Amino acid sequence: MGLNKCFLFILLLAGSTTGQERVRTIHVFVALCDNEHQGIVPVPQKLGNGEDPANNLYWGAMYGTKTFLTKSKDWTLVATRKNPGDTVLERVIFRHKTTRAYLVADAYRGARIKDTVQDFLDAAAGNHPKIVEFQKESLGIHGSADLVVYVGHNGLMDFTIEPRTSDKDAKPRDAMVLACKSRPYFEPHLSQLKCRPVLLTTGFMAPEAYTLEAAVAGRLAGESADKIVERAARAYDKYQKCGLKAARRLFYSGQ
Incomplete structure (x- = not known):
């Protein structure tokens, strides 16, 4: 092969590699609804069993993370792992249908909600980076995820936790918290960790997956904080029928 042809081949090869979209991962920490171990208004027993993901309000029920995203037009369920x-x-992995993005969701035992909150905040700090191998992709979770999300009851209303600190060389991640009044309870922790809150809440809310789906869609599209808040509000109003003005007041971005 002549020098010019060889050089052209190298350029084409480099272009095909650098032009490939980077894999992005969203890691969702779901504290299963639990009538017995969480300070919540009790829900029907079947929905509030924190040891039963399949029927849990925040996982296997109609608007739970696993069930709702499984039916989503934007996501495909590609893997499920028990325990x-x-x-x-349970852990599930979803692949986005139009971008090179994955969503990894973990269903935490309801009784272990404190561990869920602590793991989420550690991930937001960029601590404990981990990789999940799926087919030929390496998916960053915990402190390696591009975005970390907490879903469930606001456990910080019931207990306190020691302030988290960032490990050496850790890089804070962007975060969302879909729980009642997450701004006053979670923002101080996230601020201390220098983590950017993409979406928080100002009042009581149902942390169901239509809000998660809408907010993540805006994030993957590279939208501004205001547009992500608007997406979340419109999705919430669509399902809760609370009025768009009220839904807009419910969501906040610290970016």
């Missing part, structure tokens, strides 16, 4: 850890009963 990936002592505190996690």
Whole structure:
């Protein structure tokens, strides 16, 4: 092969590599609804069993993370793993249909909500980076995720936790917290960790997956904080029928 042809081949090869979209990962920490171990208004027993992901309000029910995203037009369920850890009963992996993005969601035992909150905040700090191998992709979770999300009851209303600190060389991640009044309870922790809150809440709310789906869609589209808040508000109003003005007041971005 002549020098010019060889050089052209190298340029074409480099272009095909650098032009490939980077894999992005969203890691969602779901504290399963639990009538017995959480300070919540009790829900029907079947929905509030924190040891039963399949029927849980925040996981297997109609608007739970697993069920709702499985039916989403934007996501495809590609993997399910039972009991990936002592505190996690099930892990699911979704692949986005039009971008090179994955969403990894973990269903934490309802009784281990404090561990869920602590793991989420550690991930927001960029601590404990981990990789999940799926087919030929390496998916960053915990402190390696591009975005970390907490879903469930606001456990910080019931207990306090020691302030988290960032490990050496850790890089804070962007974060969302879909729980009642997450701004006053979670923002101080996130601010201390220099983590950017993409979406928080100002009042009581149902942390169901239509809000998660809408907010993540805006994030993947590279939208501004205001547009992500608007997406979340419109989705919430669509399902809760609370009025768009009220829904807009419910969501806040610290970016």
